[in-house]
Amino acid sequence: MENYTPANPQLWSGRPSEDQQYVHEKVVAVNLREAATSPSKKSFSILGYACDEGVARNRGRVGAYHGPDHIKKALGPMPNHLPQKYQLFDMGSVVCIGDDLEGAQKSLTETVRVILSQKSFPIVLGGGHDIAYGHFKGIRNHFGPDKKIGIINFDAHFDLRDNGGIPTSGTPFHQIATEAQTNGEAFHYLCLGIRQDANPKVLFETAQHTGSKFILQSEFTLYNLKKVNKKLQKFLDEVDLVYVTLDLDGFASAYAPGVSAPSPFGFSPDIVLECLNTIIASKKLTALDIAEYNPTYDIDGITAKLAAGLLHHSIHRLSGK
Ligand SMILES: N=CN[C@@H](CCC(=O)O)C(=O)O
Ligand SMILES: [Mn+2]
Numbered sequence: 001m002e003n004y005t006p007a008n009p010q011l012w013s014g015r016p017s018e019d020q021q022y023v024h025e026k027v028v029a030v031n032l033r034e035a036a037t038s039p040s041k042k043s044f045s046i047l048g049y050a051c052d053e054g055v056a057r058n059r060g061r062v063g064a065y066h067g068p069d070h071i072k073k074a075l076g077p078m079p080n081h082l083p084q085k086y087q088l089f090d091m092g093s094v095v096c097i098g099d100d101l102e103g104a105q106k107s108l109t110e111t112v113r114v115i116l117s118q119k120s121f122p123i124v125l126g127g128g129h130d131i132a133y134g135h136f137k138g139i140r141n142h143f144g145p146d147k148k149i150g151i152i153n154f155d156a157h158f159d160l161r162d163n164g165g166i167p168t169s170g171t172p173f174h175q176i177a178t179e180a181q182t183n184g185e186a187f188h189y190l191c192l193g194i195r196q197d198a199n200p201k202v203l204f205e206t207a208q209h210t211g212s213k214f215i216l217q218s219e220f221t222l223y224n225l226k227k228v229n230k231k232l233q234k235f236l237d238e239v240d241l242v243y244v245t246l247d248l249d250g251f252a253s254a255y256a257p258g259v260s261a262p263s264p265f266g267f268s269p270d271i272v273l274e275c276l277n278t279i280i281a282s283k284k285l286t287a288l289d290i291a292e293y294n295p296t297y298d299i300d301g302i303t304a305k306l307a308a309g310l311l312h313h314s315i316h317r318l319s320g321k
């Protein structure tokens, strides 16, 4: 695989301890070009998706190419509370070479399929939101067409653009919906945090005719937790498996300045954590990614810490901690 770089152990540093008190001491760096790892225990596999070609094609501000390494660096010094029986792998990164977005997505699909076939839990770090197309296809290819895979996207944007068949960071869910329709399969998509001032009418129409569900940003707050949970639970009940994709540009800029398209009126982390807890409690969560981290625009690394914190919360909840 040309567009792949093995895990760089130097990204993982922090305070030393005798007994894996910190995440950097728990992480095992993997080179997928060498003999395949076959994890014996329960495990999480962190994979980078170093690509901002989709953002460039979508007229956004580039920089997300460098996102994955910064998130890994922010996660390393955090405390490790994972039970011993859990392993945590850094699988390295899929990288986009030049403008070959399609090639990067293909490699992502194949790598996610391999991770799932090893019974590990994929956590992919972007990178533009075109991560979602490659990630979803890997899940779909592993589980096959009979499983109903629900996509839950925390985002200010639908990313349901029809760009004349040219993939960008704004098209992943349109691509998935179109392929599902071609194959006679259902499309299960729930978008949380949609901003009316960030999506044109045509995307609300596309959401409607693809059967997409959504909650507007103005309603996606802790004040509405009961309503949010009701809609979320209904969606969870209708699917077999869940893939969660967290677009950092859905968070208010105060929490996530390091993105291509900032959202001053975005949502806050508390409602996202509540929803993640509900999703994890369903026992259907199968894969997770964090998209659109752009270190060029970050302030004091807080967006990287937010991304690392979301990842930290998720793996600990998934492991029962
Ligand atoms: N992945 C991002 N998609 C957004 C970008 C919005 C913007 O650049 O302002 C979209 O296409 O709608
Ligand atoms: Mn998005």
Ligand SMILES: [Mn+2]
Residues within 6 Å of the ligand: 155, 156, 157, 247, 249, 250
């Ligand atoms: Mn977005």
